[in-house]
Amino acid sequence: MKVSKKKVAENRDALVQAAGRLFRERGIDGVGIAEICQQAGLTHGALYAQFPSKEALAAEALAGGLIRSHARMTAPIEGREPTLTDSLDYYLSSQHRDNLGGGCAMAASASEIARQGKAVSAPFTDGFAKQVGVIERTLSGSATDRREQALTIVAAMIGGIAAARATAKANPALSDDILVAVRRVLGELGAAAKPAATRGPR
Amino acid sequence: MKVSKKKVAENRDALVQAAGRLFRERGIDGVGIAEICQQAGLTHGALYAQFPSKEALAAEALAGGLIRSHARMTAPIEGREPTLTDSLDYYLSSQHRDNLGGGCAMAASASEIARQGKAVSAPFTDGFAKQVGVIERTLSGSATDRREQALTIVAAMIGGIAAARATAKANPALSDDILVAVRRVLGELGAAAKPAATRGPR
DNA sequence: TGTACATCAGTGAACGCGCGTTCACTGATGTAC
DNA sequence: TGTACATCAGTGAACGCGCGTTCACTGATGTAC
Numbered sequence: 001m002k003v004s005k006k007k008v009a010e011n012r013d014a015l016v017q018a019a020g021r022l023f024r025e026r027g028i029d030g031v032g033i034a035e036i037c038q039q040a041g042l043t044h045g046a047l048y049a050q051f052p053s054k055e056a057l058a059a060e061a062l063a064g065g066l067i068r069s070h071a072r073m074t075a076p077i078e079g080r081e082p083t084l085t086d087s088l089d090y091y092l093s094s095q096h097r098d099n100l101g102g103g104c105a106m107a108a109s110a111s112e113i114a115r116q117g118k119a120v121s122a123p124f125t126d127g128f129a130k131q132v133g134v135i136e137r138t139l140s141g142s143a144t145d146r147r148e149q150a151l152t153i154v155a156a157m158i159g160g161i162a163a164a165r166a167t168a169k170a171n172p173a174l175s176d177d178i179l180v181a182v183r184r185v186l187g188e189l190g191a192a193a194k195p196a197a198t199r200g201p202r
Numbered sequence: 203m204k205v206s207k208k209k210v211a212e213n214r215d216a217l218v219q220a221a222g223r224l225f226r227e228r229g230i231d232g233v234g235i236a237e238i239c240q241q242a243g244l245t246h247g248a249l250y251a252q253f254p255s256k257e258a259l260a261a262e263a264l265a266g267g268l269i270r271s272h273a274r275m276t277a278p279i280e281g282r283e284p285t286l287t288d289s290l291d292y293y294l295s296s297q298h299r300d301n302l303g304g305g306c307a308m309a310a311s312a313s314e315i316a317r318q319g320k321a322v323s324a325p326f327t328d329g330f331a332k333q334v335g336v337i338e339r340t341l342s343g344s345a346t347d348r349r350e351q352a353l354t355i356v357a358a359m360i361g362g363i364a365a366a367r368a369t370a371k372a373n374p375a376l377s378d379d380i381l382v383a384v385r386r387v388l389g390e391l392g393a394a395a396k397p398a399a400t401r402g403p404r
Numbered sequence: 405t406g407t408a409c410a411t412c413a414g415t416g417a418a419c420g421c422g423c424g425t426t427c428a429c430t431g432a433t434g435t436a437c
Numbered sequence: 438t439g440t441a442c443a444t445c446a447g448t449g450a451a452c453g454c455g456c457g458t459t460c461a462c463t464g465a466t467g468t469a470c
């Protein structure tokens with residue numbers, strides 16, 4: 001049966017949402033078309049009316065997860081611009097660590113994206129660059145220093161949450177230590193770049 | 203035909219080596235039993251004389267890759283102990299970025315390991331903790347500071363190489379920038395912890 | 405040391421299974437008049 | 438506005454395929470005498 005244009009858009013969105021969550025939780029190869037469509041309230045054949053292949057869905061689903069994650073990190077907190085500390089506290093929290101499906105697609109799929117084609121890696125690269133820009137703006141110092149620090153901070157955020165997730169099952173205490181340590185050391189790194197007045201531990 | 207004990211050990215080793223390289227290159231789900239056995243010079247049925255399942259092979263293969271990578275980072279350079287700068291230069295090089303199969307299993311499979319069972323995640327956790335210990339010994343300052351800095355440095359190394367790999371296809375210049383930036387900022391972080399005499403840029 | 409035989413790593417055909425994808429069909433939607 | 442009909446998102450059975458795993462068999466190795 002044909003469905004209304006509104007319903008078509010809703011169904012497409014449901015597919016992208018379900019795919020994004022499941023891909024982040026279990027990897028692209030770890031989830032089948034059938035389960036994605038089922039969670040979107042459709043049968044498996046419906047996917048091909050919207051996407052040419054699973055890979056195309058993966059590209060859009062992961063890109064969507066990046067945009068959402070980026071939006072969350074740049075959203076104003078109590079009316080003001082988020083600081084580096086705000087970003088670190090959100091990103092390197094045990095909640096984010098334990099919420100693979102709803103979290104940042106860069107962290108959830110970093111090592112997988114390196115093996116995918118350009119359709120998947122291009123949005124990731126854009127998302128990474130944008131995130132570096134956001135962190136850069138919270139820093140002070142020369143343009144070169146700020147950029148280098150921002151690149152390192154974003155890399156450490158991704159590595160930190162990935163390492164915390166990978167160690168969570170076998171050594172929860174170490175996993176927690178990673179989150180605390182990365183948050184504190186990166187916070188100090190950002191603070192160190194600022195005038196002496198704003199310096200000091202978090 | 204029965205084979206000699208020596209040959210059995212060689213075959214087992216060949217399986218672990220081939221599996222490790224292929225899993226790092228294309229992920230556990232991205233490689234089949236047939237290809238692994240073929241690259242080890244065996245037929246696919248041979249695997250089950252040595253391992254109960256693909257998962258058991260994956261656990262041993264990834265653990266082997268960690269041990270090898272760890273050994274490379276702790277090996278003396280020109281007779282002396284490797285410094286933080288030595289470790290960073292090796293780990294965050296474009297050679298390491300472009301050598302997925304021969305590189306560090308933590309970086310190649312970080313986000314995948316978080317989804318695997320304990321058999322795979324336990325060796326990863328041990329490898330991570332050991333690596334933190336190695337970095338810790340190159341730092342100075344209070345025990346707490348050293349540990350927090352070492353945890354952050356290892357997380358940033360993993361995140362840095364993972365991000366460099368994920369961005370390499372879509373934006374090679376950004377990928378190079380990540381490696382240079384993380385190397386320099388982490389190097390300065392380590393140097394900053396030392397007495398003033400040894401301070402300064404790399 | 406030499407001979408007879410039990411062992412078992414490795415072979416390769418075969419297995420069931422779930423995957424991604426296709427396709428003839430359905431029927432409510434949206435359009436042409 | 439009301440009616441007739443073309444459209445096409447979604448259905449669900451079916452497809453081929455490659456996967457991980459099993460198993461009867463092989464034959465050189467290693468052991469018992």
